[in-house]
Amino acid sequence: MAALVWGRGFSRAWLRRSAGPGCGRHYRAAVCTELKQPLAIEEVTPRPVRPHEVRVDVHFCGVNFADILVCRGQYQERPHLPFTPGMEFSGTVLETGTDVCTVKQGDRVIGVSGLNGMAEECVIDQKRLWQIPESIPLREAAALPASYGTAILALERRACTQPGETVLVTAAAGATGLAVIDVATNVLQAKVIAAAGSDEKCKLAMQRGAQSSVNYSQGSLKEAVKKLPGMGGQDCGGGFCWRNHRFCASQPLAPEECVCHGGDLGPIQRSELSSLLWKHFLGSSVLPARAHPAIHWSGF
Numbered sequence: 001m002a003a004l005v006w007g008r009g010f011s012r013a014w015l016r017r018s019a020g021p022g023c024g025r026h027y028r029a030a031v032c033t034e035l036k037q038p039l040a041i042e043e044v045t046p047r048p049v050r051p052h053e054v055r056v057d058v059h060f061c062g063v064n065f066a067d068i069l070v071c072r073g074q075y076q077e078r079p080h081l082p083f084t085p086g087m088e089f090s091g092t093v094l095e096t097g098t099d100v101c102t103v104k105q106g107d108r109v110i111g112v113s114g115l116n117g118m119a120e121e122c123v124i125d126q127k128r129l130w131q132i133p134e135s136i137p138l139r140e141a142a143a144l145p146a147s148y149g150t151a152i153l154a155l156e157r158r159a160c161t162q163p164g165e166t167v168l169v170t171a172a173a174g175a176t177g178l179a180v181i182d183v184a185t186n187v188l189q190a191k192v193i194a195a196a197g198s199d200e201k202c203k204l205a206m207q208r209g210a211q212s213s214v215n216y217s218q219g220s221l222k223e224a225v226k227k228l229p230g231m232g233g234q235d236c237g238g239g240f241c242w243r244n245h246r247f248c249a250s251q252p253l254a255p256e257e258c259v260c261h262g263g264d265l266g267p268i269q270r271s272e273l274s275s276l277l278w279k280h281f282l283g284s285s286v287l288p289a290r291a292h293p294a295i296h297w298s299g300f
Contacts, residue, residue: 029119033082035073039118044084046121051099054126056109060142061089061117070115079115086117090132090142100126108132112145143175151179155188163189168225170216173201178208185209193228195221 027046030039049055067085069075093107103109103126111129116122132141155161167184171177172194184190186209194205194213202213214224 027120029084029116030086031082031084032071035071035081039071039085044119047123049095049097049123051097052126053097053123054093054100054103054109054129055095056089056091056111056122056124056129057094058089058091058117058120058122059138060091061086061119062142062146063118064088064146066146067118077114084116084119086119086122087114088112088142088145089117089122090138091122093129094121097126102126103129103131108134108138108141110141110145112149147175147179148183150176151183155180155183155190161188161190164191166191166193168193168195169205169210170195170221172196172205172210172213177205181205181208181210185211193225195225 025045026043028041029044031042031044033040046055064087066075066087070077070079071085088111090108090110093103093105093109096104108131109129110132111117111122111124113122113124113128116124130145132138155167159167161167161184167180167190169177169180169184169192172181172192173196177194177196181192181194184192192205192210192212194202194210195216196202196205196213197215197217199215202215206213212228214221214228216224218224
């Protein structure tokens with residue numbers, strides 16, 4: 001699985017603890033007490049679980065770009081200080097609430113918490129947890145929720161990708177980019193053009209299932225895509241200029257679809273961009289595509 005590569009080959013940090021016998025009086029957490037300052041390791045008192053919640057013994061926690069932004073006060077969601085960052089994790093179930101029916105004590109799980117993942121324990125709603133098989137190591141499993149969740153949301157719900165369509169993925173060698181390639185090719189049966197900033201990254205994307213690739217550090221991405229076999233010189237650029245994974249509308253929109261994720265819009269702290277993510281009809285950092293069954297420009 002692509003997650004195995006992300007856990008070893010890419011620059012992701014991990015907060016790890018050894019599996020313990022259960023919940024003690026205190027547990028350790030990485031706490032942000034001041035923005036733009038190092039996190040502090042503090043002893044935290046466990047709180048009781050509510051009927052629908054689960055207490056998880058966290059073994060690994062992925063460190064995402066969003067975690068960095070939230071600790072700088074530059075993310076669209078700004079929790080009150082102090083807080084514990086960490087949006088995705090893996091571990092084992094320690095305790096379940098009275099109404100929990102999806103997992104039981106001892107189950108191996110992954111979760112999307114939004115916050116509180118960088119700790120030895122995390123209390124989370126049962127709807128945000130998924131069981132994982134014994135064959136998947138907990139370290140690699142911790143990288144699945146955010147990247148694959150984003151990929152599925154973007155391709156299925158936003159772009160409504162259909163079999164045989166073509167998906168262009170920028171930053172294709174990153175964690176989310178590799179997840180998009182995996183979902184697009186192996187689940188949705190779409191064709192993938194992978195765009196990355198080096199030949200090595202393009203090679204990795206091709207190994208993960210992309211049908212063709214473009215190294216956009218060597219020239220115009222738009223022109224390179226037009227020259228690919230089967231594109232027939234089609235204007236896939238839609239007037240969009242991609243530079244350093246940043247999306248800039250310089251000309252009127254073409255009918256092709258565009259799905260843009262998170263920082264690909266530009267610096268997330270810019271108010272005119274961040275405000276888009278606050279809209280209740282978006283509900284995520286994946287902006288919707290235009291309805292046209294041709295080519296999905298997917299910025300990941």
